[in-house]
Amino acid sequence: MIKLHIVNFSLVKDALGQKNMVIKMDNGATVGQLLEKIRTMNKQKLYDLPIRAAVNQSYVDESYRLHNEDLVALIPPVSGG
Amino acid sequence: MVTISIIKNIIPTLPSDESHTDNGAELQFYGRVRNIEKGQLVIAIDYEYYQGMAEKELQELGEKTIRKFSINKVDCIHRVGRISVGESSLRVVIWSKHRREGLDAMEWFISQMKEDVPIWKNVIFKDGKNKCQY
Numbered sequence: 001m002i003k004l005h006i007v008n009f010s011l012v013k014d015a016l017g018q019k020n021m022v023i024k025m026d027n028g029a030t031v032g033q034l035l036e037k038i039r040t041m042n043k044q045k046l047y048d049l050p051i052r053a054a055v056n057q058s059y060v061d062e063s064y065r066l067h068n069e070d071l072v073a074l075i076p077p078v079s080g081g
Numbered sequence: 082m083v084t085i086s087i088i089k090n091i092i093p094t095l096p097s098d099e100s101h102t103d104n105g106a107e108l109q110f111y112g113r114v115r116n117i118e119k120g121q122l123v124i125a126i127d128y129e130y131y132q133g134m135a136e137k138e139l140q141e142l143g144e145k146t147i148r149k150f151s152i153n154k155v156d157c158i159h160r161v162g163r164i165s166v167g168e169s170s171l172r173v174v175i176w177s178k179h180r181r182e183g184l185d186a187m188e189w190f191i192s193q194m195k196e197d198v199p200i201w202k203n204v205i206f207k208d209g210k211n212k213c214q215y
Binding site for chain 1: 112128129130131133134135137159170171191194195196197198199200201202203
């Protein structure tokens with residue numbers, strides 16, 4: 001198993017009701033698998049929401065393989081300006 | 082050259098600077114909080130950001146903008162926290178040899194910022210409701 005430190009922002013934070021979480025996944029798990037698990041936590045609010053992931057503060061795609069103790073940010077569409 | 086910062090206080094206006102003798106164009110853009118959003122009265126916007134990554138993405142975007150448009154300097158300040166209607170949330174200044182590349186660079190920089198830089202708006206309406214927006 002690997003332990004992931006998750007940080008949620010904006011609409012993801014609202015849907016999950018928390019900014020920081022720790023999630024355990026199987027060794028070799030990908031970002032795509034993590035997002036699938038996250039979406040099951042609030043299907044109603046997260047079903048249609050595009051979410052990008054950043055690992056250790058860099059964007060990664062869904063095929064990225066996660067490592068133990070990674071810091072994973074769940075990033076809904078941004079809206080600066 | 083790229084200078085970026087994310088601050089919680091009021092964004093200062095740019096003082097006059099005559100030292101950019103090799104730049105014929107100096108473009109300043111201020112983004113402000115407007116009082117109406119989709120027909121509803123707004124009193125403020127709360128800006129949330131991912132500290133560390135937002136600065137890194139802005140810096141990289143500024144560097145890409147300089148390479149893509151052959152401009153000379155990008156300076157960007159984004160304000161976060163609660164910003165009242167009428168106040169500035171964003172200041173971007175671009176210096177370039179000629180106006181055309183500066184204007185194009187400004188449009189591109191701001192558009193890309195709204196795609197990649199992890200900053201979010203939560204609009205506070207006068208009726209007490211609020212809504213995260215993108």
